Amino acid sequence: MAKASVNLQDSFLNQVRKDGSRVKVILLDGTNLDGIVRGFDSFTVVMTTGETQHLVYKHAIAQIIGERSSQQSRRGNGERRAPSKENRERSEPRKKEAFNTLNVSRVTISEDSES
16 A cells, blocks of 8 residues: 655745745856746646746756745734734734745655556
8 A cells, every 4th residue: 555645845845825825046157047837747837937837857956935924924824813902003014924934946756666
């Protein structure tokens, strides 16, 4: 019986695609692409930057950096809770944090084969 494996790359790409989150893709040659992931498959990622669509081969990607708000970063699961009145009064306006980095340059894709 084949053991089910978690594919972090596909999970991450699917989450930012569903959320419509902006990502920064850094290619192996140093090129930066900022945009939104529209789709992906085993070998490629389709993203939109402005009015331009890019088809990027996964083997050319060094890093994918997803943008998250400071509230999501603290809670970790994306749920939001209304702040208490005391916290609202002394809290500052929410700031967007920089991109979170996921380095996929050493990620390998293995295909499970059933015997």
